[in-house]
Amino acid sequence: MQLTNTTVLGTGVLGSQILFQTAYHGLPAIGFDISDEALHAASGRLDALVAEYASFFGDPAKAQAARESIQLTTDLAQAVKGADLVIEAVPENLEIKEQTYQKLAALAPQHTIFATNSSTLLPSDIAPFTGRPEKFLALHYANNIxxxxxxxxxxxxxxxxxxxxxVVDFAERTGLVPIRVLKEQPGYVLNSLLVPFLESASHLLVNEVADAATIDTTWKLGTGAPYGPFEIYDIVGLNTAYHISSHGDETSKKFAELLKNEYIDHGKLGVATGEGFYKYN
Incomplete structure (x- = not known):
């Protein structure tokens, strides 16, 4: 079984990257979202990715061709009618995912495989809604794919x-290094390592041990890492950090409150909006 025609449900920051990564490696890619406004925002993200891919891979023509090949639609039936693989990247809310998969199951061809990009929900939490648990699993991408x-x-x-x-084969053919997770694990491998690290940094900040810039500088100087934890928070997006922290311990909940009051309520969501813990051009 080789997966070729790909549909991505949800065209946010990561959904747009999944679309572009797939198209850049020569596979047909269709993006679905629920409104024209969402697709307009997605179009802007995809346009910006042309420069990112051109710079990273050194092939501007290929990057532009990938952008031009991507289709966007608000018609779910149209989006999935020829799909071999549907990658779901909708918000991290079980009710939203349930509604999405119930609609998807009724419209997608029987051969279509479904893959969730969920970071916090286990695939077994979602499988009962898919109508085809034997053809359902998780394919988790990191930001800046x-x-x-x-x-x-x-x-x-x-x-x-x-x-x-x-899906392992699809990952390889679209420029990824497949990470075989041998059994279900909240956070997979990457986030099982990353989330405790970021949580430790947030606790240092909330407990007023040091400010964000000092914590980042300490980590980068001490380990040689390219990014500090609060720079990573900005890359991931402060909305995601808020949702994860709001379900943690009391210190994590204080961090979630700080994110909401000082940043999110003021439209400072990280790199995507030009400002989070730091300002970006």
Missing amino acids: WKNNTGEVMGTASTSAEAYEA
Whole structure:
């Protein structure tokens, strides 16, 4: 089974990157979202990715061709009618995902494999809504896919070996390094390492041990890492950080409150909006 025609549900920051990464490696890619406004925003993100890919890979013509090949639609039936693989990147809310998969299951061809990009929900939480648990699993992308090119593949007890291997093959053909997650794990491999690190930094900030810039500088000087934790928060997006922290311990909830009051309520969501803990051009 080789997966070629790809549909991405949800065209936010990561959904747009998944579309571009897929198209850049020569596969047909269609993006679906629920409104024209969402697609207008997605179009702007995709336009901006042309420069990112051209700079990183050194092939402006290929990057522009990838952008021009991507289709966007608000018609779910049209989006999935020829799909071999549907990658779901809708908000991290189980109710929204349930509604999405119930609609998807009724419209997608029987051969279509479904893959969730969920960072916080296990695929087994979602599988009952898909109507085809044997053809459902997780394919988790890291932000800035073109350079942070891991593709974490995680199935459930119901996922068929054929579907799993088909998604591993798809990951390889679209420029990813497949990470075979051998059993379900909240946070996969990457976020199981990353989230405790970011949480430790947020606790230092909330407990007034040091400010964000000092914490970042300490980490970068001490380890040689290119980014500090609060720079990573800005890259990931402060909305995502807020949702994760609001379900943590009391200190994490204080951090979530700080994010909301000092940043999110003022439209400072990180790199995507030009300002978060830092300002960006």
